[in-house]
Amino acid sequence: MLKILIxxxxxxxxxxxxxxxxxxxxxxMYSFLVATxxxxxxxxxxxTGWFYINNYMAYDPLSSPLLVLTCWLLPLMIIAxxxxxxxxxxxxxxxxxxxxxSLQIFLILAFSAxxxxxxxxxxxxxxxxxxxxxxRWGNQMERLNAGTYFLFYTLAGSLPxxxxxxxxxxxxxxxxxxxxxSLPLTCSNLYADKLWWMACLLAFLVKxxxxxxxxxxxxxxxxxxxxxxxxxxxxxxxxxxxxxxRIMIILDPLTKxxxxxxxxxxxxxxxxxxxxxxxxxxxxxxxxxSSVSHMGLVAAGILIQTPWGFTxxxxxxxxxxxxxxALFCLANTNYERTHSRTIILARGLQMVLPLMATWxxxxxxxxxxxxxxxxxxxxxxxxxxLFNWSFYTLILTxxxxxxxxxxxxxxxxxxxxxxxxxxxxxxxPSHTREHLLLALHLLPLLLLIAKxxxxxxxxx
Amino acid sequence: MADYREAPLATRPxxxxxxxxxxxxxxxxxxxxxxxxxxxxxKRQYQLQLNDPHRKELIEDPALTRWVYARANPYPLFRATxxxxxxxxxxxxxxxxxxxxxxxxxxxxxxxxxxxxxxxxSFSLAS
Numbered sequence: 001m002l003k004i005l006i007x008x009x010x011x012x013x014x015x016x017x018x019x020x021x022x023x024x025x026x027x028x029m030y031s032f033l034v035a036t037x038x039x040x041x042x043x044x045x046x047x048t049g050w051f052y053i054n055n056y057m058a059y060d061p062l063s064s065p066l067l068v069l070t071c072w073l074l075p076l077m078i079i080a081x082x083x084x085x086x087x088x089x090x091x092x093x094x095x096x097x098x099x100x101x102s103l104q105i106f107l108i109l110a111f112s113a114x115x116x117x118x119x120x121x122x123x124x125x126x127x128x129x130x131x132x133x134x135x136r137w138g139n140q141m142e143r144l145n146a147g148t149y150f151l152f153y154t155l156a157g158s159l160p161x162x163x164x165x166x167x168x169x170x171x172x173x174x175x176x177x178x179x180x181x182s183l184p185l186t187c188s189n190l191y192a193d194k195l196w197w198m199a200c201l202l203a204f205l206v207k208x209x210x211x212x213x214x215x216x217x218x219x220x221x222x223x224x225x226x227x228x229x230x231x232x233x234x235x236x237x238x239x240x241x242x243x244x245x246r247i248m249i250i251l252d253p254l255t256k257x258x259x260x261x262x263x264x265x266x267x268x269x270x271x272x273x274x275x276x277x278x279x280x281x282x283x284x285x286x287x288x289x290s291s292v293s294h295m296g297l298v299a300a301g302i303l304i305q306t307p308w309g310f311t312x313x314x315x316x317x318x319x320x321x322x323x324x325x326a327l328f329c330l331a332n333t334n335y336e337r338t339h340s341r342t343i344i345l346a347r348g349l350q351m352v353l354p355l356m357a358t359w360x361x362x363x364x365x366x367x368x369x370x371x372x373x374x375x376x377x378x379x380x381x382x383x384x385x386l387f388n389w390s391f392y393t394l395i396l397t398x399x400x401x402x403x404x405x406x407x408x409x410x411x412x413x414x415x416x417x418x419x420x421x422x423x424x425x426x427x428x429p430s431h432t433r434e435h436l437l438l439a440l441h442l443l444p445l446l447l448l449i450a451k452x453x454x455x456x457x458x459x460x
Numbered sequence: 461m462a463d464y465r466e467a468p469l470a471t472r473p474x475x476x477x478x479x480x481x482x483x484x485x486x487x488x489x490x491x492x493x494x495x496x497x498x499x500x501x502x503k504r505q506y507q508l509q510l511n512d513p514h515r516k517e518l519i520e521d522p523a524l525t526r527w528v529y530a531r532a533n534p535y536p537l538f539r540a541t542x543x544x545x546x547x548x549x550x551x552x553x554x555x556x557x558x559x560x561x562x563x564x565x566x567x568x569x570x571x572x573x574x575x576x577x578x579x580x581x582s583f584s585l586a587s
Contacts, residue, residue: 142533222532264559272551281531338518342528345518390566396559426516 038071077227146223157206160199207240211269221288234321274403301382316378326441348420368408
């Protein structure tokens with residue numbers, strides 16, 4: 001693991017010392033090298049599953065898919081940002097790349113943390129580079145509002161988590177993952193214990209996001225520049241899911257009674273945010289609400305605490321990360337041509353940019369969970385385990401799948417099919433860089449069809 | 461020259477209709493003429509941009525910008541009327557309580573059946 005972490009840290013040095021003409025190609029090649037090395041994390045020959053590097057960092061079948069996704073995303077973010085940063089002065093370009101690299105370092109440390117406090121500190125640390133990216137390099141005035149919502153929703157959710165972790169530590173003595181399984185806080189019906197349970201989960205529910213507290217997500221995703229949107233959708237939401245999976249161990253007897261409101265909010269959120277997607281006029285906002293919808297399913301899958309639920313949640317997180325990031329890249333190709341995110345301004349693109357239409361098609365199909373893609377695998381496992389939990393969830397999840405299919409198809413048909421509006425007189429042809437970017441997003445997704453065991457998590 | 465037609469559903473002002481022109485008072489005619497002058501100015505700006513050979517980008521439509529902004533920021537435009545409050549309660553509050561009731565009773569029934577030993581587990585996959 002050090003062969004990935006130390007090069008990532010030195011990539012910061014490379015950003016500031018490489019000659020400007022070769023900056024982007026150097027950083028791109030360097031991050032591709034790190035990403036390729038990170039694939040070694042997926043090979044898990046031992047029986048225990050846990051790989052310890054030192055006392056503080058380890059990875060296991062739950063965190064290794066997320067780690068590989070994080071490392072894979074950095075070259076993709078760099079390819080995506082190259083165009084819109086080309087106009088900026090040199091130091092600002094280096095700063096932007098440094099922010100992306102530092103975000104990756106914090107994420108690697110967060111996913112490989114073996115102790116809850118380290119995970120918490122890294123969880124908070126990822127907020128800073130993301131906030132800087134959104135508020136400094138976003139394109140509209142609303143980015144300040146978006147940054148405020150993003151920062152304060154997450155902070156308000158995670159300060160109770162700090163208190164809860166410190167309470168647990170002072171009473172149990174350790175927050176290491178190894179000891180968490182054998183030290184749940186004893187069950188009692190005290191109101192304080194229920195508040196403690198709530199405090200542990202709130203941060204991750206806000207990050208996921210759960211339907212009632214999802215307001216920061218459309219703002220942050222829409223106002224962020226493309227690399228910010230990509231990393232938010234692909235990895236930062238999954239931090240919430242991963243944290244929830246880790247902390248479920250100590251929350252145990254209380255979860256059976258207290259999780260009902262959150263499962264209900266998550267499932268109702270799938271339907272509500274799906275319906276909002278059908279009414280959106282802004283392309284990035286549509287993709288952001290579809291992220292909330294998918295993450296609602298993940299939240300429900302984690303809260304019912306069954307093995308298939310966890311597996312489905314993990315697969316859906318990985319598959320959704322790649323799909324959502326690909327959709328944001330496609331929306332960015334539209335934005336770079338028309339400088340507007342309104343869907344109706346750029347329609348009928350299949351006639352003008354047919355190869356890009358192929359990528360739109362594949363990404364929309366992935367979004368609506370077409371078999372045999374891993375999106376479907378994750379969704380089916382979550383839906384099945386929810387059905388086992390209670391039959392009536394099938395109405396909600398079935399309706400949710402129907403609405404997902406309809407808004408994905410709506411997005412595809414509205415942007416690709418139909419007549420081209422006659423006010424569009426200049427659309428640049430698709431660059432090779434854009435094709436490469438989308439191919440690199442969708443290729444892992446297609447390869448995961450063949451070996452989903454890599455991202456199954458512990459229930460192998 | 462780019463193709464420019466009148467908006468098909470727009471009505472013609474009365475001053476342009478020869479049957480009506482002489483029925484109008486001078487104040488109405490003057491008002492109509494000043495409005496027509498404003499409209500002609502806007503039309504001229506649009507046509508200048510439309511037929512500009514060096515134009516590469518979209519012509520900005522302020523009405524579209526306002527509409528998109530209104531759709532993207534609905535909260536300042538929200539007003540609590542009887543209809544909106546009813547819709548909010550029906551879709552945002554009632555389903556949560558109804559679903560809680562449904563799931564809780566279903567799960568409690570299942571728990572009783574498990575405790576009594578009568579639960580039929582026909583769904584035999586791992587969960």
